[in-house]
Amino acid sequence: MRPQTEAELAQIVAGLTAPVRIRGGGTRGVPGPEAELDISGLSGITLYEPGALTLVAKAGTPVAEIEAALAAEGQRLAFEPMDHRGLMGTEGTPTIGGVVAGNISGPRRIQAGAARDFLLGVRYVDGMGQVISNGGRVMKNVTGYDLVKLMAGSWGTLGVLSEVSLKVLPKAETQTTLAISVPDAGSAVRALSVGLGSPYEVTGAAYDPASGQALVRIEGFEASVAYRAEALSRLFAPFGKVARLEDDPWPGIRDVAPFHGREGDVWRISVKPGDAPELAARCKAEALQFDWGGGLIWALMPTGTDLRARLGEFAGHATLIRGDRTQHAMFQPEPAPLAALSRGLRQQFDPKGLFNPGLMG
Numbered sequence: 001m002r003p004q005t006e007a008e009l010a011q012i013v014a015g016l017t018a019p020v021r022i023r024g025g026g027t028r029g030v031p032g033p034e035a036e037l038d039i040s041g042l043s044g045i046t047l048y049e050p051g052a053l054t055l056v057a058k059a060g061t062p063v064a065e066i067e068a069a070l071a072a073e074g075q076r077l078a079f080e081p082m083d084h085r086g087l088m089g090t091e092g093t094p095t096i097g098g099v100v101a102g103n104i105s106g107p108r109r110i111q112a113g114a115a116r117d118f119l120l121g122v123r124y125v126d127g128m129g130q131v132i133s134n135g136g137r138v139m140k141n142v143t144g145y146d147l148v149k150l151m152a153g154s155w156g157t158l159g160v161l162s163e164v165s166l167k168v169l170p171k172a173e174t175q176t177t178l179a180i181s182v183p184d185a186g187s188a189v190r191a192l193s194v195g196l197g198s199p200y201e202v203t204g205a206a207y208d209p210a211s212g213q214a215l216v217r218i219e220g221f222e223a224s225v226a227y228r229a230e231a232l233s234r235l236f237a238p239f240g241k242v243a244r245l246e247d248d249p250w251p252g253i254r255d256v257a258p259f260h261g262r263e264g265d266v267w268r269i270s271v272k273p274g275d276a277p278e279l280a281a282r283c284k285a286e287a288l289q290f291d292w293g294g295g296l297i298w299a300l301m302p303t304g305t306d307l308r309a310r311l312g313e314f315a316g317h318a319t320l321i322r323g324d325r326t327q328h329a330m331f332q333p334e335p336a337p338l339a340a341l342s343r344g345l346r347q348q349f350d351p352k353g354l355f356n357p358g359l360m361g
Helices: 006-014 063-071 096-102 145-151 185-197 222-239 250-254 273-283 307-311 336-349
Strands: 021-023 036-038 045-049 054-058 119-125 131-135 160-167 174-181 202-208 213-220 242-245 265-271 287-291 296-301 316-322
Touching: 006 119, 006 131, 006 160, 045 063, 054 063, 063 096, 096 160, 119 145, 131 145, 174 222, 185 202, 185 213, 185 222, 185 273, 185 287, 202 250, 213 222, 222 242, 265 273, 265 307, 273 287, 273 296, 273 307, 307 316
Parallel strands: 021 036
Antiparallel strands: 045 054, 054 160, 119 131, 119 160, 174 213, 174 242, 202 213, 202 287, 265 296, 265 316, 287 296
């Protein structure tokens, strides 16, 4: 099923009698029924006003098409969505609907915010085949704002997105990355915390245990970047040798490039940065990568590992990004009160249980 218009999408959903798996570009490996609802036919930028910093696109629009249009005007998606293809071993084309549905946000989230923070409005089809419009197309119109945010990160379980409205931002004039040589994860997180707590507007804070380097990104006007880089270098000096990188490591950090082409399961752990070193040690992982100042840990684990059992209770959650999701649920099991609330929301939005049931464990 591959609708070409929103009306056709609504008609298809209204006639469904069995669950379906929603597919955009097919890059994120969403589990579920064999029956597939492919929304890639709903494609195209329908409104772009660079002066108003707003863009509206159909949900199946390739992210690359949107980024090219923005780049031509010196603008960008500030939340820096990752490309899952290398990590998942998938092909296809990432779509903006998939990015919004998964709330896919990259290293700049610590400074700019997540995908949902840039979402101004949505159009979607609910489980009864009704077309719902919520929010607006400009930043001043925030009608139904909470519902707009609810759709971001719902992974298609509440409705099938047909159109999204986004706030965009100007692209930075320049950037630089500082690399601090550190002996361990604890030192790395402490150094990154110093950078994030400084007034120097850090837009990336990561740690690569394999290289022993904590990485900090600064963006903006050239003179400002130079000044802040010098100031941060002095702040970081007590932690280890500080150097400036010539290459840009952030696309690789965003896409977890060190795990590409490697066997094993991939887990994504959200945690308080201060807890990250101890929690990472508990993983006993084959490889690790830290982002968001330690608030995000990527772990490459032996195939079939029950990482949640290995970690035990902690303040955060572990998501299985790549692995057998019939053996281990993709998402961290919710506490009973929150699980009941989630079921109630899905019942209201999708009473027949049609959308992406494979994500519910």
